[in-house]
Amino acid sequence: MTTTKKTTQKKTRRPRSRPPGAGTVGLIHLGCPKNQVDSEEMLAALAQDGWVLVGDPGDADVLVVNTCGFIEAAKQESIAAIRGALRQKRNGRCRGVVVAGCYAQRYAQEIARDYPDVDAVIGVGHNASLPRFVRAALEGERPVVAPKPCARWDGSGARLLTTPPWTAYIRIGEGCDHRCSFCAIPGIRGPWRSRPPELVLDEVRMMVDNGLKEAVLIAQDTTLYGKDWGREGGGWTLAKLVREIGRIEGLRWQRIMYAHPGRITPEIIELFGDVGNLAAYIDLPFQHGDDAVLKKMLRPGSARRYLDLLGRLRERDAGVAVRSTFLVGFPGETDAAFERTCAFLEQAQLDHAGVFVYSREDGTAAYDLGDGPPADVARERAARLMEIQAGISARRLASLAGREIDVLVEQKSRKGVWLGRSERDAPGVDGTVTLMARRARPGEIVRARVTGTSTHDMVARVDDEPADNSAD
Ligand code: SF4
Numbered sequence: 036m037t038t039t040k041k042t043t044q045k046k047t048r049r050p051r052s053r054p055p056g057a058g059t060v061g062l063i064h065l066g067c068p069k070n071q072v073d074s075e076e077m078l079a080a081l082a083q084d085g086w087v088l089v090g091d092p093g094d095a096d097v098l099v100v101n102t103c104g105f106i107e108a109a110k111q112e113s114i115a116a117i118r119g120a121l122r123q124k125r126n127g128r129c130r131g132v133v134v135a136g137c138y139a140q141r142y143a144q145e146i147a148r149d150y151p152d153v154d155a156v157i158g159v160g161h162n163a164s165l166p167r168f169v170r171a172a173l174e175g176e177r178p179v180v181a182p183k184p185c186a187r188w189d190g191s192g193a194r195l196l197t198t199p200p201w202t203a204y205i206r207i208g209e210g211c212d213h214r215c216s217f218c219a220i221p222g223i224r225g226p227w228r229s230r231p232p233e234l235v236l237d238e239v240r241m242m243v244d245n246g247l248k249e250a251v252l253i254a255q256d257t258t259l260y261g262k263d264w265g266r267e268g269g270g271w272t273l274a275k276l277v278r279e280i281g282r283i284e285g286l287r288w289q290r291i292m293y294a295h296p297g298r299i300t301p302e303i304i305e306l307f308g309d310v311g312n313l314a315a316y317i318d319l320p321f322q323h324g325d326d327a328v329l330k331k332m333l334r335p336g337s338a339r340r341y342l343d344l345l346g347r348l349r350e351r352d353a354g355v356a357v358r359s360t361f362l363v364g365f366p367g368e369t370d371a372a373f374e375r376t377c378a379f380l381e382q383a384q385l386d387h388a389g390v391f392v393y394s395r396e397d398g399t400a401a402y403d404l405g406d407g408p409p410a411d412v413a414r415e416r417a418a419r420l421m422e423i424q425a426g427i428s429a430r431r432l433a434s435l436a437g438r439e440i441d442v443l444v445e446q447k448s449r450k451g452v453w454l455g456r457s458e459r460d461a462p463g464v465d466g467t468v469t470l471m472a473r474r475a476r477p478g479e480i481v482r483a484r485v486t487g488t489s490t491h492d493m494v495a496r497v498d499d500e501p502a503d504n505s506a507d
Pocket of ligand 1: 211212214215219220221257297
């Protein structure tokens, strides 16, 4: 589960031909990288249908709001975006507002009832057919489409990347079979279905031909890969897929995100150090450090088993960077349970961690457990965990001073100064590297020496560049 929220401003792109009836369309994107891939598929489908994509909502004939809706904060953000789009419709040139994505899937009827000016409500899994619904809406129909998600992989269409060409999120599956008691996602996205390996591999190969350097593997739980195919499915697992992606020439990094710590097999651990392009990085959402709370969350595992897993990973590759997420304020999280989570964080010595406050969601098993600790207590706990983690992150980064690292150059800051990321930093959620180099090119990976560190970021320089030790 992730909570990165952002609004994507699209550059105008004109398709070669424009079928009658198509106009300009703007897409407002909220949510996590999985939703971002949905947005990219929607944009490609709309462009193929002849729509001109615009970045300024004021220039759009149609606004599509691709929403997020797994916790209260995300829902409020989605509602604000819908209201903003409806204001454009009242006051500007916009003729149609389409609400899509997770919030639309979860509350389709409520949106249709509460916002009569919304022209279409389209849940998840309809990216390729979005243009059909947009046209129907403009012709006076009011499609409200949110059936239960398909139980099998039902295809993925072309994408119009919203990331730079050297980095892309690669979706390897959809839905989730876990029943974590706090999580609404299985109800929204349906059961787990793996994306066929030939589709994954073809997509990565095609992107590498177009300059891709970093493939970020995503799904609700990437370790579920192949589970739905059983023995007849060719023995596909996450480990097998990563090894196959490892054979793609020209791909410098692949990165494993959202890997359920209760499902890390010895085969996954063996990938580190074995697969040349696998980044020394893994995202393991532990969620809590108290066994009783983990049990109530219906998360298999325990603090001891998670620490043991970290030990085995680091034994395999001492340099592997670990990201995790934690959820505080869950029902039954006593002071003592929270203190055990603080102690777990100290023992785990993670590189990056995000902390979220529990949100009581209808349709989840935890809903019946009632509220957690008071909101101010939960917020204080989140702040304390973040403070502990900040100290750990800073110390771990400081230990890299003087070492050589690979830096993916992303943009020029000023003459001789560039911004980028290291292998230990996933896009959008982790740190950055300020790179001193006379010459560099966005999209290239260069070798540089770490000259300074802060809590999350590094400064590095290509040898023979003047040193600068400030990471802030
Ligand atoms: S693993 Fe748990 S938290 Fe993650 S999407 Fe599945 S049910 Fe939700």
